[in-house]
Amino acid sequence: MSFLVLEDISKVFPTAVGVEKFDLSVERGEFISFLGPSGCGKTTTLRMVAGFESPTTGRIILNGEDITDRPPNQRNVGMVFQSYALFPNMTVAQNIGFGLKIRKEPESAIKQRVAEMLALIHLEQKGNSFPHQLSGGQQQRVALARALAIRPQVLLLDEPLSALDAKIRVSLRAEIRAIQRQLGITAIYVTHDQEEALSISDRIVVMHEGKIEQVGTPFEIYNFPTTRFVANFVGSLNTAEVEVMDPSAGIVAMNGIRLTSASDLKEKRKGDKVMIAIRPERIGFIAEGEKENVFDGKVENITFLGSVVRIQLRVGGTVFNMDTFNRPSLQLPQTGDTVRVTCSSKAVLVLSE
């Protein structure tokens, strides 16, 4: 059995459904992200693992024990909050040692563990500072150390970086991931930032309106989204509704343009409507001899995004984004030009919904 199992969890609030039919198995040492837009139930699910909410239905099993009805202070689960939630009346060292003091560990053991934790977060000098004397990034590192000091079975983080500015966010997330790897601790990380989730997770759980849309590695989520929601939420996919022409050959028609898809269409019949998705970076200007999936688009807009240039094309009735590397040799079209572009059949993904 997996280390942490959420079994058919749902949470119904008096006014809203928070989470529905949530099934997930997490392996020991895995780094899982819950990714989704605001209000999709990420926090609610995390709080059920922590014990702050009790599920309406379902069970939570941690290391073989059913903890569904166990109060939060008996779960041995570490929690890191968006607002840091350090105790303002205690020094950094007292904050980190708080959980050990509660456990009545001897003073010398606490001291040693606190020193260890301070070294782990590179704040050896700050043990006697008060939280308000630290920067936001430092405070969050202390909160992380405080949660880890008790050697929790699972570390839960609810948007721990969203109160920090962009630069610190990137460096601190790398630090969190490094510490998690070093300690081999199982972690669940809540975020609505897809880049964050993609960059640090072993697996991502994409959520939408209280339900799981897709579970997979960052590679799978990014390259092979299975639903329209995931395709739109992760990265910025082009989606379009198409008509199936030849299910066995994978041929579909988009406003009269014939496209070949490498995805499986055998379940469909001729004339069915399906959704397809194409990543902007998989569309390119046509090279010599290209015949498959060639279509024309009218350039509507060109945006520089640093290392890539995003070209907005009108293809038939829909607007497609096309990303191309911003190299000096790049010959850009003008707005209003019609360009001929292409993509491989592997890039044309058929979505399940």
Added chain:
Amino acid sequence: MKKNVFWNWFWIFISLVYFFIPLYATFNFSLKARKGELSLLAYQQMMEDPRILRSLIFSTEIGLLTILLGLLLMVPTVYLVRLKAPRLRPVIEFISLLPFVIPAIVLVFGLIRTYSGGLLPLTNNYTGLNFLLIAGYVVIGLPYLYRSVDAGMSAIDVVTLTEAAQSLGASWPTIMLRVIIPNLRSAMLGAAFLTLAIVLGEFTLATFLVGLKAFGPVIWQVGQNRAYEASALVIVSFIITWVLMGLINFVGRRGAADGSVAAGPR
């Protein structure tokens, strides 16, 4: 722009005059106990009157017990409402404002009628009367107690701090004693000083329940036939109140510097 600044100062000046002229007049009057010269005679006589000192001590004691009972009632209540039933907050806030609407005279007759017989007779002995007085003062102090404690809890995001402590293994008593109360220290001190100031000057409840044992009725009685000393008493109680206010301000500002920054963004 310039005109604006002028009018600002104008109104500030008017309100200062409004507040200080009566005070100055009272002070001036209190110095004229001896004919034809300014002296502290009234203050001296006041200090020599044992009733005054005794009543001041009695009222201070009552005030301290009021603070104790009030905080014991309000801190857990405000905390639990924030934690478990945030939707009840407007209701609690409304209840805490009721003492502003219900006159003290109504309150005291209600207390006397209810507790003069029946199941719980309290008005036939001193302990019972003192207890009724304290209970009544807790009610009168409720708006101030509630507001200070609630503001203190707003400053530290009690809900998240509680959850953080819980996830670290803390039980309810531990959370209360080690996390919540230490962070409410300045808010509780503020509530305490305000309550004390109210109890020291209160007249209606004190008159009907304990009479001249309390400071408020004594000021009033002295004022009936010894005008200079009454003025001196008023000035002294003003000074006591102001010193308390200054202390609140001092402690509050230090508390804000400690608490609000550390609570971080929500």
